[in-house]
Amino acid sequence: MPKYLILPKIGMNMEEAVISEWLVQPGDRVEKEQMVVRAETDKAVQDLFATESGIVRKLLVKPGDVVPCQQRIAVLTEEGEDCDPDGGEEPSAAPPPAAEKPAAAASIAPAPAAREKGRIRISPLARKMARELGIAPEALTPAQPGKRIVKADVLRFRQRPAAAGEAGVFVPLSRRRQVIAKRMAASAGEKPRVTLSATVDCGELIGWRERLKQERKVTYNELLVKACACALGRYPEMNCVSEPGGHRVMPSVNIGVAVDTPEGLLVPVLKETQRKGVHQLAEEFAQLVEKARNGSLTLDEMTGGTFSISNLGMLGVERFDPIINAPECLILGVGCMKEIPVVVDHQVCIRTCMQLSLAFDHTAFDGAAAARLLAEIKRMLECPVLMLS
Amino acid sequence: MDKKTCEEIKAIIPCYTPMEALPEGLSLDDCKQMFFDICQIREFELKVKDLWRANKIRGLCHAYYYGEAIAVGACHALAEGDYITSTHRGHGHALARGASPARMFAELFGKVEGYNNGKGGSMHIADVESGILGATGIVGSGIAPAAGAALSAKLLKNGRVSLSFFGDGAVNQGPFSETMNMAAAWDLPMVFLCEYNQWAIGTDYWRVTKEHDVYKRAEGFGMPGVQVDGFNVFAVYQAVREAVERARAGQGPTLVEARYMRMQGHHVGDDQSYRSPEDIQRIQVLYQAEPLVRTRTFLEEAGTPAAELDGIQERARSVIQAAVEYADTQCREPSLDTLYQDIYADGEIIM
């Protein structure tokens, strides 16, 4: 009896993966849990394990195929068994009409223009119109395959989104962006989000950072992480992730820090920040940034967060409303440090300050709780010594 | 002319009659005019032959020489305003009716000043103002229009008569019979004049027609028919005059058969290879019966000095000479702008 390897689901949100390469070939013997195929999920390129043992007879998917989780990817037999050369009745991986696919017409492969012996069948009127509109006849398609291209087809083409040369260059969404888009939309749509803001006096923070820098490289990101970790330590009930029907309070404060990469936004997660020192956090974070930039973050490094920080201060942004990184319930947006006039003891003086924006999921908490958390974060940052307590 | 010659001629042209006396209504001066007309036609056609051979005239030319008696005799019997329709062999008709040789040569040279603006050529020469309703290259196709002219003359009551020239070749065309029938049935004021030269290009009439006498067909349609010596200008004149008077009096049409012989080729380039040497030998005698010779002889015998007759011939020659010179040197080629003109009436151009 043949057995089948299936594509394992290895992440909570994983629905499919794009096959990158097979690590075994027909004839190889594989054992369950052995890594057999490399695939790209929405987070990273991963090696995936065999779900059965046996001798590989036939590979059912090939690099480039988009395969849904749980779909058969290979046929295995035991020694001596015959194999149905056609393998399972699963069709070779055809891309499902996934909801992630954007509606933009450009990603729908157009039917080739009706051709007869290399010539395009197009009416004189349509040809003239196309010429006047600067459309190459090769770009046109008839309403039905095999028919002549006519005026209506030219008009139809004209109503498509702007093509190159007319109004900019069309950029289709990459897989990464599709995921981001999906996440953002879901988060913005499903989580009732409220943003609280506070201004932080950075005077002490700056001094602390200078002192820490003398030992080893430290950025404000690590200090922010530590401050948030301490704040969440005081309000551990807010260290949670959404689940259907409620949320799960997590033991570990795992804080994701948004990183800008050429591929787009990535949020590597620093684990157990509550028990790590700033220097350790700095080291780990540097590594994560490196991996993020060259696309080698693991799934584990990108999941499990309970809180996120997005710092756009270095780009001069003063304040912004970040979107919560689902399934988390909180995110802190950090603005730039700048000298502003403040009132201290009824006197106006110049202080270096930055604005924090804490966005929270009102399903999980109310404003008061979030306000208390923000106040605690501010307290930590304005008086870093309190992080020792 | 001696008796023997006369008999030889009669053997070929049975209805040959000598020119003995002036016909009623003709004076000697009229006769001299007739002589001039005959000479003019002769000179014209001889010139045409030369010019055609010199490639100065294009297309086909069907010369009228030796048939002059018919055109001249008939046209002298017509009044001003009377209509004629002509054939492909129509130079003689036009000249006899008073057309200008100069404008005719202009037409033959394809010049704008020609009667047809250079667009008709030899076969369509038409001096419409003289009542010539054109020459047609389709055998017999002028006969029915001549009847139409007679019809209009009758309806408009303008007293005009219509005369249709046609050859023995046209006699076997259907419309000829049809037209005779209608003309007779309605007493149309017209004359059917058959120029019977016995040859239709390469076919002699008797080979394809049982009844040699054309004039007899008239009886079948209830109209009079007469046969005359086609080389005899007086005979033709007399017969046509009577027919015209009948027609003008409302007594209907007449068929006049004027029999003669085509002495040369069908057209000026025709070598007559279809005619046997014997036949050509046989007809040589007819050069003594031809109209120019006989009319001159008659005038001489009537007392006209040779010098005067020479003078008439010379005058004819110089008129023709001048005409050719005019056409050759003073006339213009039609411009391409005129291509579309006169297809439709009132200057309308339909491309």
Add this chain to the structure above:
Amino acid sequence: MSVKTVREALNEALFEEMARDSRVIVMGCDNGVKGNPFGVTLGLAKEFGFDRVIDTPISEPAFTGMGVGAAATGLRPVVEIMFCDWVTLAMDQIVNMAAKMRYMFGGKVDMPLVVRVPIGAGGGQAAQHSQSLEAWFNHVPGLKVVAPYTPADCKGLLKAAIRDNNPVIFLENKRTYAVKGEVPDEPDYVVEIGRAALARQGTDITLVTYSSMVRTCLQAAEKLAEEGVSCEVVDLRTLLPLDYDTVIASVARTGRVVVVHEAAKRGGMGSDIVAELNERAFDLLDAPPLRVGALNIPIPYNAALEDAVLPGVQDVLDAVRKSLSNE
């Protein structure tokens, strides 16, 4: 406006023109005593006399030639060839004389001749009594060719033809003599030769047609309207000179065209019109121009066979659908 049949309209036209101009005469078989088999010349001889309404013997070549001669010498004859098929007998006078005399003879000859040639197949008239030979006349420079359909157009165009100083071939349709329509009451209703008319306005496809096929095209257009196809029907009315301005303006609106005529498809008017559209309006065409005509078969006697040969509403529908299919 009064409602009249085509026959009545033609008869009226002749009455009016003969009364207006004493030079107008009518000639043809049975034109006088009987009023011709189709009744078009009924009553004329009684009114104007047998001098002007002439019963001819069966001598088409000669009486057409007589018409030519009469036209050249001051009259304005209306010659009737009873069936278009027999115009073959008169072709020499029409083609070699009437069409050409003015041009050949230095522009000096007038030819205000009208030749009426009833066309129209159907009813078992068989091969020698059913032809439409307008394509032949279209090919002869010097002629004008007119083919009206509605009673108003028949009256207006016959009057115009009689007044025209050129030889005009007048194609009346013996199968539509009984068609009724509104004819203006004005005393001198003349329709200009050379102008087409829109029998029906539309947006999706142009049907170019004339004579009895106007009726067929209108019927087809009604049917197509139910399917949501909007047909524009151009009634040419004059075939030579053909009003290409109107036709091309219509094609500019619709982008598609079908030429429909009763005459055989091969070498018919449709061929010439489509060729002209190809040259003049190529860039307006969203589909190849199509032709509908009779099959290239002598018209058979048997009813079903005859029906199969002659074009009908279904043929027009098929052509329109083919054009719209973009195949």
